[in-house]
Amino acid sequence: MKRLLYILAIVLVGFGSCKKALDEPAQGIISGDDLNTPENLDKLVIAAYSSLGNDHYTSPYSSMWPYGSVRGGDTYKGGDGPGDLSEFHLFETFTGNRVDNGLIDQLWFRLYVGVGRANEALRRINTIAGADYPKKAERQAELKFLRGHFYFLLKILFKYVPYLDENLPKEEYPTVSNRALTNEELWNRITSDFKAAADALPPTQTDAGRPNKYVAKAYLAKALLYQAYVQDENNAVTSIDAPMLNDVVKLCDEVITSGKYGLSDDFADNFLSAAENGPESVFAIQYSKDDGTPMGRLDFGHALNYPMNQDYGCCGFNVPSHDLINSFKTDASGLPMFDTYNNVDVAASLDFKTGTFDPRLDHTVAKPGAPFKYKTDFIFERFWARAPAVYGAFASLKEVVTPNDAAFKKIPPFMSSSKNWQIIRYADVLLWKAEALIELGRHLEAYPLINEVRDRSSKSKALLVMANGTPTSNYNVQQYQPGVNCNWTQDYARRALRYERRIEFATEGYHFFDLVRWGVAAQTMNAYFNTEKTRATHLSTAKFTSARDEYFPIPLNQVNFSKGLYQQNKGW
Numbered sequence: 001m002k003r004l005l006y007i008l009a010i011v012l013v014g015f016g017s018c019k020k021a022l023d024e025p026a027q028g029i030i031s032g033d034d035l036n037t038p039e040n041l042d043k044l045v046i047a048a049y050s051s052l053g054n055d056h057y058t059s060p061y062s063s064m065w066p067y068g069s070v071r072g073g074d075t076y077k078g079g080d081g082p083g084d085l086s087e088f089h090l091f092e093t094f095t096g097n098r099v100d101n102g103l104i105d106q107l108w109f110r111l112y113v114g115v116g117r118a119n120e121a122l123r124r125i126n127t128i129a130g131a132d133y134p135k136k137a138e139r140q141a142e143l144k145f146l147r148g149h150f151y152f153l154l155k156i157l158f159k160y161v162p163y164l165d166e167n168l169p170k171e172e173y174p175t176v177s178n179r180a181l182t183n184e185e186l187w188n189r190i191t192s193d194f195k196a197a198a199d200a201l202p203p204t205q206t207d208a209g210r211p212n213k214y215v216a217k218a219y220l221a222k223a224l225l226y227q228a229y230v231q232d233e234n235n236a237v238t239s240i241d242a243p244m245l246n247d248v249v250k251l252c253d254e255v256i257t258s259g260k261y262g263l264s265d266d267f268a269d270n271f272l273s274a275a276e277n278g279p280e281s282v283f284a285i286q287y288s289k290d291d292g293t294p295m296g297r298l299d300f301g302h303a304l305n306y307p308m309n310q311d312y313g314c315c316g317f318n319v320p321s322h323d324l325i326n327s328f329k330t331d332a333s334g335l336p337m338f339d340t341y342n343n344v345d346v347a348a349s350l351d352f353k354t355g356t357f358d359p360r361l362d363h364t365v366a367k368p369g370a371p372f373k374y375k376t377d378f379i380f381e382r383f384w385a386r387a388p389a390v391y392g393a394f395a396s397l398k399e400v401v402t403p404n405d406a407a408f409k410k411i412p413p414f415m416s417s418s419k420n421w422q423i424i425r426y427a428d429v430l431l432w433k434a435e436a437l438i439e440l441g442r443h444l445e446a447y448p449l450i451n452e453v454r455d456r457s458s459k460s461k462a463l464l465v466m467a468n469g470t471p472t473s474n475y476n477v478q479q480y481q482p483g484v485n486c487n488w489t490q491d492y493a494r495r496a497l498r499y500e501r502r503i504e505f506a507t508e509g510y511h512f513f514d515l516v517r518w519g520v521a522a523q524t525m526n527a528y529f530n531t532e533k534t535r536a537t538h539l540s541t542a543k544f545t546s547a548r549d550e551y552f553p554i555p556l557n558q559v560n561f562s563k564g565l566y567q568q569n570k571g572w
Helices: 017-023 038-053 063-070 086-093 102-126 136-158 168-175 183-200 213-228 242-257 269-270 322-327 360-364 426-439 446-456 490-504 511-518 520-531 554-563
Strands: 075-078 229-233 237-240 282-286 316-320 375-379 410-413 414-417 421-425
Touching: 017 237, 038 102, 063 075, 063 086, 063 316, 063 426, 063 511, 075 086, 075 410, 086 102, 102 136, 102 554, 136 213, 136 229, 136 237, 183 213, 213 229, 213 242, 213 282, 213 421, 213 426, 213 511, 229 269, 242 426, 269 360, 322 490, 360 490, 410 520, 426 490, 490 511, 511 520
Parallel strands: none
Antiparallel strands: 075 316, 229 237, 282 421, 410 414
């Protein structure tokens, strides 16, 4: 697709050859009209898909770990200290973030490249006759799905963004304000893309990376769930839209009853290259290696997140926090310790045998003395951590692979792999439905859904062993039994759902956005800082400011490029 870039390449070789150079088409250039063939339109669609994984380790968006895990207290930034990628340190502590943070501007730009590619392909496909392009309606639906994805990310990151679609002439782009649409109207544009995709996509796709009808319904459910929590201009949640929640339930039911998806037998399968595109994978970015391109289609978004031993070499980012590690504790009945999990810091003592833990701990966190990524002769050691005195001696596991994995590839000085990264898992769908039911007051219908996820966790212990077969930690996770081990009120159900989302999707990049959606970001993050800064001195100045820190500022470069048309977000 890189060959399809628009390039102005007029080479003048002396005055005498000037007219010939201007009259003949430049070699290696394709004209706009030449793109309007079925074959080339399909290539433009693929170019739009390629934007899903075209991120860079300084501004990743395939995985949202710097924005959702680091800002949500699941992980510390990591690396060699606060000065290493200091822009991420400002994300983590909130107090020093600024409108001229260059990595926020990069993020904005890269996401709009994705929007632009989808729009360009749509603009051309819209003009071709269906008889000439039999895949027209299907490709239009795929592009709207992709555009919906990019705008969804822009929305949860920045709240107010300019909405540009394929019907807007490019020369009018500079006239569109980021406040041309209200918060509600912007959500409606995003959900309309997913609705259009769900209506036109087939129920099954041959290519694993293309969304089908049910994938679009799942993403629509996600977007509607976010939209249902109505925010005011101070980013506070003022109400929850019940009709939207009912739509979420209906859409999730359609995905669940489609028969196409289910929980993987072992939690580990979601994060192993050998098991990718399994039953739980609703929508995933498809990476590749040895595909004829110089470096392959690799996961650059996680390139910094490998440990510092001789088999890897760099770079120790996205380090699980003490708070997250402690949150995997369970009580004697095998349930989460909502209020007391953080009273004793097992991340400091490294005592994972006295108490009991949810098995998802060891699928998520690499601990000193334990096998790394299920490899019993590959033991994670403290010296693998890059800055243990600052960030502790742990590492994130879900995104990485072992050095002998077929998907692994070094991109010196960094590491990468061709392992897929999942955007939507079936566990998401179950918990979205449970969340909607709880907020609708139908909480007694929700606990079986949460229990499905917990039951799978309880059965995901086969790979969590030392070389002699003994368990890596002491495990005990049980299902909720209303009236037996819990009092399943709406408030209790809400706490259970929110806790379950955290430990199920820990380090996957969305926890912070859950907190903002629920309207609890300020209280949660400041409570986290009050305790965590006693364990991690790099957080000594950290503080979350409500009515500001729920969203990134509109990048100053973008405000300047718009000549002041873009309005800055609240508090910035």
